[in-house]
Amino acid sequence: MEDDYTVSGVVFAGDDFEPLKAEIVVEYGVIASIEEKKHVDNRWILPSFFNAHTHIADTVAMDYPVSGSLSELVAPPDGIKHRILSESDPEYIISAMKATIGYMKSSATAGFLDFREGGTSGVELLNTAIRGENIDGRILGRNGGEDIADGIGVSSIKEGRAAFETVESIKEEGKFVAFHAGEKDSLDVDGAIDMDPDLLVHCTHATDSQLKRCADEGISIAVCPRSNWRLGVASGKNNPPIKKMLDFGCKVLLGTDNVMFVQPDIFSEMSFLSYVYGVDAADIYRMAVDCSFLFGEPYYIREGAPAKFYAVDSARFNTGFSKNPLKTVVTRINSSHLDKDY
Structure with a gap:
């Protein structure tokens, strides 16, 4: 334009x-x-829109015929999606990411925050895919990729001490820190909050006290309702507890998660959120925009x-x-x- x-x-x-x-x-x-x-x-x-949580490299595994637990599907380093990524040609991954970026642009998404596996080479592949696309692509790397990305995206506190030490060094550089937390249960949420991240992803099973901590400590939450249902970690309108998040004063953002399972379509995510969770339309729309606050002008x-x-x-x-x-x-x-x- x-x-x-x-x-x-x-x-x-x-x-x-x-x-x-x-x-x-x-x-x-x-x-x-x-x-x-x-x-x-x-x-x-x-x-x-600004999509607050994506894994767009997983386009290469779109609708791959799989079954199993959440860990078997997506947990590093041996989840099915990680094996598919490791077996895929880099140029093929770039072309898949570019196609998904094109889809997001065609459906009114002007920015996205991506958790990118694969270390520095993984981040470089996504940078190549973003180049010339006129979209605000922000990248959270891991396994060394955080050094050349906008920050770090940690899969879970289960990654342990080495991940925590990396988080501390990334924070000292003023970069962005995000954790997956609370997707299957609430057991890893407090540990993630203790790391003082900028963002928690999912919080599908977060407790009231954990939500209050997020609100009090200014930690944003990215929810991905369709993905939670697709992966079997949500069973009703209280998972994730979106209305409670809003009532407690949390900054709630809307993401679509893993392209392996869910198309990165914010229109579909908003509609699902409205019908299943009964959230007010203005609140939903703000959730679809507000991640842009975290990376510049809203x-x-x-x-x-x-x-x-x-x-x-x-x-x-x-x-x-x-x-x-x-x-x-x-x-x-x-x-x-x-x-x-x-």
């Missing part, structure tokens, strides 16, 4: 998404002004912010009849509704 342009429609501005008939003026890739207008085009204009539509937004053709199909457009976006919209004209 050009650095300078204008677009008009119903703009869902700020972090309260109050609909406003307006024209957005973009200069040098930044929102220069938002000017109210009486007459605008048939568009809903909304902030783009994507909310306001003057001075980066022009990270997309448009829905509100005249297409039946969505223009909505009495609650934000809820319609959260529960009914998909990439086929997106306006490609600007």
